[in-house]
Amino acid sequence: MTTANIYAPLGAVTVLRVVDALINVKTALVEWNETRETRKALAQLSDAQLEDIGMKRADISKI
Template structure:
């Protein structure tokens, strides 16, 4: 006789709590990456054109940083 466990919701080996934790971790990772890019763009925007040229960038390159 076979018995099935029906009280645990799993998808790809993760329970609902595991999936929720993973989703929250991904959300915080996305926010952290966005904030890092924002801080980098702000720091680069404060540089002079000559300083940007020294590192091989132009003002238009700053907007392309994601």
């Protein structure tokens, strides 16, 4: 039984790291935008509506 050494083509690791970094940036931006939209929607609720879902206005900034 022989074991073959398989190497990635020159630059493949760098390309993989760049692609991974771009995916991570995209993921972070999507999460940031979803959080921003959630805060905006919660801020438009009345204090009574916030209380109905177990929140206070001060809790919005903690999200």
